[in-house]
Amino acid sequence: MLESLLKAAADTAVVEAANFLSGRWAGDGPPEERTGPYLRRTVSRAPVATTAEIDAAVATARRYAPQVATLSPAARADILENASGAALRHRDELARILALELGKPMKDSRTEIDRVASTFAVAAAEARHINGENLNVAGWATGVGNTALTFRAPAGVALAITPFNAPANLLAHKLGASFAAGNTTLVKAPPQAPGISAAIVALLLESGVPGQAVQLLHGGGEVGAALSAAQEVDVISFTGSADTGAAVARAAGAKRLALELGGNAATIICEDADVEAAALLSARTGYSNSGQSCISVQRVYVHRSRYQEFLDAFTAAVDALVVGDPLDPGTDIGSMVDERAAERVVAWSAEAAGLGASVLRGGTRDGATVAPTIVAGPPAHASVVVHEVFGALVAVMPYDDFETVVDQCNASRYGLQAGLFTHDTNRIISAWRRLEVGALIVNGTSNYRLDHVPFGGVKDSGFGRESPRWLIEDYTTVKTLVLRGQSVWGDRTTLPKENL
Template sequence: MSRDTPFTVPCFIEGAWQETAEAAERQGPYHRHVVSIASQADAALVEVAVKAAIAGRGSVATLSPSDRADILERAADLTDQRSDEIAERLALELGKPVRDGRGEALRVAATFRIAAAETRRLGGSVLPAEGWPLGRGSTVLTRSTPVGVVLAITPFNAPANLLAHKLAASFAGGNSTIIKSPPQAPASTAIVVEIALEAGVPAEAIQLLHGGADIGAQLCAAPGIGAVAFTGSAAAGAAVARAAGPKRTVLELGGNAATIVHADADVAKAAAACARTGYSNSGQSCISVQRVYVHSSRFDEFVTAFTGHVNNLVVGDPLDPATEVGSMVDDQAASRVASWVEEAVAEGGTVPTGGVRSNATVTPAVVLKPPASAKVVREEIFGPAVVVLGYDDLDQVVEECNASRYGLQAGLFTHDVGTIFDLWRRLEVGALVINGPSNHRLDHIPFGGVKDSGIGRESPAFMIEDFMTTSTLHLRGISLWSESEISSAPNRTERETP
């Protein structure tokens, strides 16, 4: 297929790709032409999809963990084979450089393999029922069972890997999955679904819908869905939680991550790492380096090194393998970032480089010492701008970091073990990265935050648990320890239960 020919992206419902009466075009933010045309779901199709997902639960639940793991490993192999295709779709739909897109494809494959390994560990337990007098003569077993149907609502910034996390964990746990794609990345979503189906995920166990927030809200509220996994903004996450009601939810939301460069840090290493990860994917990551707090004794040294690295970043066509910073998701997002940088300057900050907008591209901006009230400090930038602030006292930094309504991840450059453990105790974040920036993630490690950064942890092991329930089996009169009968002690619970 020519790069100038748009991808046609149907919905996948009841085991078949289906086009609908209404379609939405996605214009690529860098190349400025239509790159995908996605069939749009309506309220009636949502109901069909939910019924189909409920009906398809058994096709996964009855597969052994070994069978599910084999399918996930095949999905990983197929992802490796199609990594260039995934990267190209991400570049065309989102402006993500192909070098980053290939990295995302590698992570998709890794996520499938990690989920496969966790699937092989599924089991249950024998509880210590006879450790208490009323449990004498009883054996109690537990096993993990699927919640049934998982709804996965994915974002635009890493649509392939964040879908892989949700879909792989749902399937590993024995569930069917309904996927609501981001409007900005329907083709990048569909390729992951294609891979899962080719690998052997039963067709009746996946439903893919395209549409806006109204479709997502209807799906969240639909009866029969056992769990909702959402990645997106804090405001959208709150709306998802309200619509979902008492359903299980895993919400991975926003952040305005801080990285601290202490007095004893390797400044050269810190500057290079912050420049590399502060602008990858044009800063459109919830853990992107946004605020860098540098000890005053090292501030000038850091700024010089950091600005030098930023000026050397290659900005341009996301399809060019040399490009390090492509475009943002759309013109509106780019305009917002450029305006926030301008506001920071008006409020007293300085910008030695970057912040220049052309269509959906913003050149990497360095913002020095804006006031704490500036949006670039207080809110989530989600764009190619990094704020650098000085400090003299770590208590001050901890206070400023914890004042944020977000708490996803932080970075800390230091060699002092006491400082490491002190800040790990005091910083209100889901994870602290030592001698690395905030923008660091391993897909097999629990990922998530506190406060407005979300609920739950996103990694296969933790998400599989979120997508399963515990079923308990009481065996009365059967003891693992003796041949004795059920305890003759009065069972008050039995007598008092109506």
């Protein structure tokens, strides 16, 4: 299957992405076509999972779960290491599917596949370290004379719902960690990226993942809702918008959830910052993937004494970015996911201008391709400040007082990551303590992530943490064994009196 998917992309033919159900590639549902946002033609096609297929997949996953749990951690790790190597071998072909389906430039697409390989390698390492504890129950009088042990058992059936903006790497995180934990996994692919989702699943299967360990279903929100509501599902990992995450939680009911939702990321640039470096990084990370990242640089607050200097350097850095064909290796900015998303960026920049802001660059689009947009000085109630843009737009605002700007950052309903440019350790510690975010990046922008470091947010940015080690905790349950009357600890409460 992997070879046919890669060949279709190489030939610029339509990538036919089937469902993978009960150990075979199939699909009886109506085909749904994906229009490439840059090419503006059909680039991939996938059958929408039917109600019967969803029911069968869920029942099959429940039946397979005990089998998959018997696979040793060493075997799981070896398979994931195979997958890591395979991702690197097929790097360019996989990246091409990303570029075709999403308009993501090849340089960004290759980076995503590099991260897929890294994520599988990290998941393999974590599989080798899944363990438990020998609890010191004899530390309390009620436990004297007993032994208690724990181990982390697979949760059973996991559901992974992945987004369109980083469909390959986030699937690697969710599916890689779930398999490392010993689960069978139902994957609901994003409708905008069926081809790359099928390719990553096929790559895992060809690397040795047994057919019992994964099933792939295509479709929209109705498929995700049906899977989330299924009683057979034990744990759900979802990445997407806050509104969709809330719908998943409602459908799931009393299930274990890990939700990584939206963001409205802020970066603070203090008066002691290296403004030139901050401007260059903000330009690179504010428009990569056309700003379609939950941690993309959206709000930049610059100390007023350096504000104009930053704007000048930032504008020059943005002007140097190359907008164009995502298949061209020199392109920095390709297309957004579709024209509706692009139009939102244009509309919000126009709204900001009407509220008194200056649109220094951009504010226009060609189809789904948005010119990198700079909005200077928007008011606090403008949409580009309040809401998640998730597009090729960065808002830049001056501030006067550090305590006040922290409050401005915290005014958002989101709290995923923030950036801070300063050399003042007091400010760093204060910001780390006070900013309502899951992570603070110092002397970097909000848009920085290491795949082996916990990633997640607070408030409407969700709960739980991604990266294999922390996802494995969500994907496993702690099981305790108590041996009554048998103790590896001392079991006396007093010592006999002797002549000393």
